[in-house]
Amino acid sequence: MNKVVEKELLSENVVKLVVEAQAIARKQCPGQFVIVRTDEKGERIPLTIADADRERGTITLIIQRVGTSSCKITGLNPGDALADVSGPLGRPTHVEKLGTVLACGGGVGIAPLYPIARAFKQAGNRLIAVLGARNRELLILEKEMAAFADETIIMTDDGSYGRKGVITVGIEDVLKREPVHLAVAIGPAVMMKFTALLTKRYEVPTIASLNTIMVDGTGMCGACRVSVGGKTKFVCVDGPEFDAHQIDYDEMIQRLNTYKAEEKLSFDGYLKSLS
Amino acid sequence: MPVDPQDLHADRGQEWRNELRASLSAKERSALPRVRMPELDARERSAGFREVNTGLSEEMAVREAKRCLDCAAPTCISGCPVNINIPGFIKLIEKGDFLAAARKLKETNALPAVCGRVCPQEVQCEANCVYQKMKKPPVAIGYLERFASDCERLAGDVVVPAIENRSPVRVAAVGSGPASLTFAGQMAKWGYRVTVFEALHELAGVLSYGIPEFRLPKSIVRSEIAYLEALGVTFERNVIVGKTITIEDMREQGYQGFFIGSGAGLPKFMHVPGENAIGIYSSNEYLTRVNLMKAYQFPSYDTPIVRGKRVAVIGGGNTAMDSVRTAVRLGAEKAMIVYRRSEQEMPARIEEVHHAKEEGVEFLTLTNPIEYIADNEGRVQQMKVQKMGLGAADDSGRRRPVVIAGSDYLIDVDTVVVGVGTDPNPLIPRSIRGLEVSKWGTIVVDEATMQTAVPDIFAGGDIVRGGATVILAMGDGKKAAAAMRDYLLKKPAGG
Numbered sequence: 001m002n003k004v005v006e007k008e009l010l011s012e013n014v015v016k017l018v019v020e021a022q023a024i025a026r027k028q029c030p031g032q033f034v035i036v037r038t039d040e041k042g043e044r045i046p047l048t049i050a051d052a053d054r055e056r057g058t059i060t061l062i063i064q065r066v067g068t069s070s071c072k073i074t075g076l077n078p079g080d081a082l083a084d085v086s087g088p089l090g091r092p093t094h095v096e097k098l099g100t101v102l103a104c105g106g107g108v109g110i111a112p113l114y115p116i117a118r119a120f121k122q123a124g125n126r127l128i129a130v131l132g133a134r135n136r137e138l139l140i141l142e143k144e145m146a147a148f149a150d151e152t153i154i155m156t157d158d159g160s161y162g163r164k165g166v167i168t169v170g171i172e173d174v175l176k177r178e179p180v181h182l183a184v185a186i187g188p189a190v191m192m193k194f195t196a197l198l199t200k201r202y203e204v205p206t207i208a209s210l211n212t213i214m215v216d217g218t219g220m221c222g223a224c225r226v227s228v229g230g231k232t233k234f235v236c237v238d239g240p241e242f243d244a245h246q247i248d249y250d251e252m253i254q255r256l257n258t259y260k261a262e263e264k265l266s267f268d269g270y271l272k273s274l275s
Numbered sequence: 276m277p278v279d280p281q282d283l284h285a286d287r288g289q290e291w292r293n294e295l296r297a298s299l300s301a302k303e304r305s306a307l308p309r310v311r312m313p314e315l316d317a318r319e320r321s322a323g324f325r326e327v328n329t330g331l332s333e334e335m336a337v338r339e340a341k342r343c344l345d346c347a348a349p350t351c352i353s354g355c356p357v358n359i360n361i362p363g364f365i366k367l368i369e370k371g372d373f374l375a376a377a378r379k380l381k382e383t384n385a386l387p388a389v390c391g392r393v394c395p396q397e398v399q400c401e402a403n404c405v406y407q408k409m410k411k412p413p414v415a416i417g418y419l420e421r422f423a424s425d426c427e428r429l430a431g432d433v434v435v436p437a438i439e440n441r442s443p444v445r446v447a448a449v450g451s452g453p454a455s456l457t458f459a460g461q462m463a464k465w466g467y468r469v470t471v472f473e474a475l476h477e478l479a480g481v482l483s484y485g486i487p488e489f490r491l492p493k494s495i496v497r498s499e500i501a502y503l504e505a506l507g508v509t510f511e512r513n514v515i516v517g518k519t520i521t522i523e524d525m526r527e528q529g530y531q532g533f534f535i536g537s538g539a540g541l542p543k544f545m546h547v548p549g550e551n552a553i554g555i556y557s558s559n560e561y562l563t564r565v566n567l568m569k570a571y572q573f574p575s576y577d578t579p580i581v582r583g584k585r586v587a588v589i590g591g592g593n594t595a596m597d598s599v600r601t602a603v604r605l606g607a608e609k610a611m612i613v614y615r616r617s618e619q620e621m622p623a624r625i626e627e628v629h630h631a632k633e634e635g636v637e638f639l640t641l642t643n644p645i646e647y648i649a650d651n652e653g654r655v656q657q658m659k660v661q662k663m664g665l666g667a668a669d670d671s672g673r674r675r676p677v678v679i680a681g682s683d684y685l686i687d688v689d690t691v692v693v694g695v696g697t698d699p700n701p702l703i704p705r706s707i708r709g710l711e712v713s714k715w716g717t718i719v720v721d722e723a724t725m726q727t728a729v730p731d732i733f734a735g736g737d738i739v740r741g742g743a744t745v746i747l748a749m750g751d752g753k754k755a756a757a758a759m760r761d762y763l764l765k766k767p768a769g770g
């Protein structure tokens with residue numbers, strides 16, 4: 001059992017939880033994730049470690065409500081406990097000094113991007129953050145990112161904040177303007193797909209962090225498999241980061257839809273159980 | 276663990292055994308028919324996950340026990356990888372002392388209720404029973420083993436041995452499958468402080484996430500774990516050794532010996548076109564969703580699974596049989612085994628193949644998938660297979676399948692389960708410096724002691740053998756415990 005010690009609403013649908021997990025806090029590196037199960041009947045779902053406090057023995061999770069499991073977990077309050085938290089899983093981000101790094105985050109993808117961007121900054125890179133959200137309410141972690149980024153560009157689909165337009169518009173402006181040595185893209189699969197197409201044109205090496213469906217998170221099931229450069233890879237052990245220019249996004253997007261019908265059934269039942 | 280013939284002899288020479296043996300002639304004994312395991316009707320059981328074999332009644336068990344001739348040189352024992360004193364426990368059943376029979380089993384086998392159910396007896400103990408020479412069906416050793424241990428559990432009369440010399444020495448087991456459980460039980464009995472670290476949220480490895488409820492009820496597995504807890508073993512769930520904690524960290528915390536029983540959990544795919552389509556599972560994922568995550572109770576449990584109507588399972592081993600029988604229980608109208616060799620070569624237990632057939636599973640042998648075809652949403656719709664012929668025997672003595680040119684055709688499917696085997700998970704071997712690893716990814720050990728190239732690390736079960744059996748994993752755990760004790764006793768204090 002892992003106790004929730006803090007909770008904060010970051011936007012209408014995004015919740016930050018600080019959770020006790022001593023051993024994981026000690027070991028985690030940017031880019032890694034945990035597998036969480038809220039209760040005895042719960043699914044095992046992957047969530048990125050957005051931050052960690054070794055002294056307190058806690059990790060920070062930032063969760064967007066999209067269905068049953070994410071709603072269950074964001075419904076917890078300080079004092080409640082998660083049934084299981086295991087990790088840290090996945091390979092840590094390979095951080096080095098390269099020059100200029102462009103950190104591109106879409107929606108809740110900004111959460112996993114945050115510790116990675118910070119690590120690149122700490123490694124001595126110039127760091128430009130491009131953050132995208134559908135509207136102002138849904139934008140998260142802007143202040144936290146701006147605190148260390150050399151420049152922060154905000155894009156909203158409806159123009160309610162920052163510049164109006166999709167995230168790739170903001171990214172392209174930077175690519176046109178100055179040399180970029182690495183781009184890191186994390187967000188919805190479509191966003192990563194179009195970011196990768198764009199940076200490919202500018203020949204900027206790019207990594208994407210994938211959010212496939214998982215079960216164990218230790219390489220045991222193959223639920224998380226994706227095609228990278230024509231080869232099948234397991235996101236949980238070979239990733240979650242891959243060369244963004246090699247990923248078969250269409251296959252990945254299809255696989256994310258595997259349980260559309262079941263998810264709806266489950267979520268309707270969940271909503272009913274609340275009322 | 277070779278048995279001591281003198282012990283066997285003394286056991287057999289007890290007064291009551293002599294009398295019991297004399298009470299019925301060998302001729303009368305061997306004239307009795309072998310008991311049949313009562314089972315649920317195929318139609319009834321296919322609708323749910325209840326255990327198929329319902330177990331012998333007392334009367335049946337005693338009658339079957341009478342068939343055992345209590346041989347002076349029992350050949351059956353050599354067929355059992357842990358050398359259970361087979362006539363010893365069977366004669367206690369004949370005598371009617373079922374609890375004593377269970378205790379006799381536990382002297383050598385920590386998990387008799389499990390082995391009685393899942394051991395491939397037909398190629399182990401029972402294959403070596405003297406009845407084979409008489410061209411008669413062997414004594415049903417497995418059924419009797421299950422019977423005795425079930426009696427003990429149901430009576431709630433499980434005796435936990437008192438532990439005399441508690442040692443301050445701490446040892447760790449990585450993984451909680453049958454290899455580690457056996458190791459842990461043995462070390463705990465010797466007084467060591469044992470901690471078992473398991474990556475998943477549930478204990479017991481394949482016994483929990485792989486073998487389905489209808490063959491091995493999870494309540495049995497849980498009571499075996501409770502027994503180990505009563506012995507003083509500590510279990511730590513959700514700990515991935517190599518990630519959450521390293522062997523190095525544990526050494527610093529004072530652990531002095533390590534047993535790696537991390538299994539062979541990495542699923543193999545066939546790398547044929549279209550294999551990443553929606554609806555294509557590894558058998559590990561399929562069974563894990565159902566057994567560990569209880570997807571068969573979705574939406575009451577949150578984990579979903581595709582409930583296919585036309586399911587093809589690729590492979591011919593236990594994993595494939597468990598998967599296809601699971602598919603039947605999830606409502607498949609057509610459930611198929613697709614196997615590239617013939618039925619004779621299937622590694623699955625005969626009982627499982629038989630049960631699968633009773634449940635309506637179709638067997639497409641000498642058939643191999645070469646491509647999957649998906650609809651425009653990416654869901655698998657058809658599989659292209661080709662027919663195989665049998666060529667010359669390969670290294671394993673099985674005839675090698677050869678492609679029959681131009682024989683391919685399409686089969687409509689909406690779910691495919693790939694159950695063609697597993698490899699050792701590289702996580703552990705990768706995270707420990709100095710371990711010797713074979714080209715198959717298994718950990719190399721000294722076969723006599725199960726010691727690895729790193730002196731304080733021992734290993735056993737599937738991580739050493741590749742996919743093998745429960746009882747072999749248990750045998751390794753036991754052997755490693757004995758060798759680790761020697762190692763710890765010889766080690767200079769404080770070193």
Ligand SMILES: Cc1cc2nc3c(=O)[nH]c(=O)nc-3n(C[C@H](O)[C@H](O)[C@H](O)COP(=O)(O)OP(=O)(O)OC[C@H]3O[C@@H](n4cnc5c(N)ncnc54)[C@H](O)[C@@H]3O)c2cc1C
Binds near residue numbers: 048065069070240260
């Ligand atoms: C390595 C990794 C790290 C992740 N980190 C975070 C994080 O920090 N914060 C966060 O909010 N989410 C994260 N996710 C995604 C998160 O796991 C899913 O949002 C969650 O599993 C959805 O479960 P649900 O029951 O709430 O929704 P469901 O009802 O199961 O699904 C709703 C919709 O979400 C999508 N979805 C389903 N499962 C996943 C999945 N595993 N990943 C992505 N989308 C999914 C599907 O398109 C689905 O239609 C991460 C995923 C991975 C693989």
Ligand SMILES: Cc1cc2nc3c(=O)[nH]c(=O)nc-3n(C[C@H](O)[C@H](O)[C@H](O)COP(=O)(O)OP(=O)(O)OC[C@H]3O[C@@H](n4cnc5c(N)ncnc54)[C@H](O)[C@@H]3O)c2cc1C
Binds near residue numbers: 451475486538
């Ligand atoms: C579906 C199926 C059916 C089978 N049917 C039979 C049968 O009928 N009869 C039979 O005799 N055999 C059967 N087998 C084979 C048998 O189950 C295995 O040989 C046996 O379980 C191996 O035991 P083990 O202790 O080596 O490992 P496993 O049972 O594989 O357990 C290993 C455990 O280690 C954990 N682990 C792995 N890495 C780590 C880590 N880094 N840190 C912490 N924990 C870790 C895993 O999560 C797992 O729980 C079957 C196997 C399968 C998959």
Ligand code: SF4
Binds near residue numbers: 361395400416746
């Ligand atoms: S443990 Fe297995 S092989 Fe040994 S006697 Fe029991 S059923 Fe037979």
Ligand code: SF4
Binds near residue numbers: 346
């Ligand atoms: S060989 Fe068969 S008959 Fe003889 S002791 Fe063993 S089980 Fe009994």
Ligand code: FES
Binds near residue numbers: 217225237
């Ligand atoms: S989640 Fe099971 S292999 Fe990656």
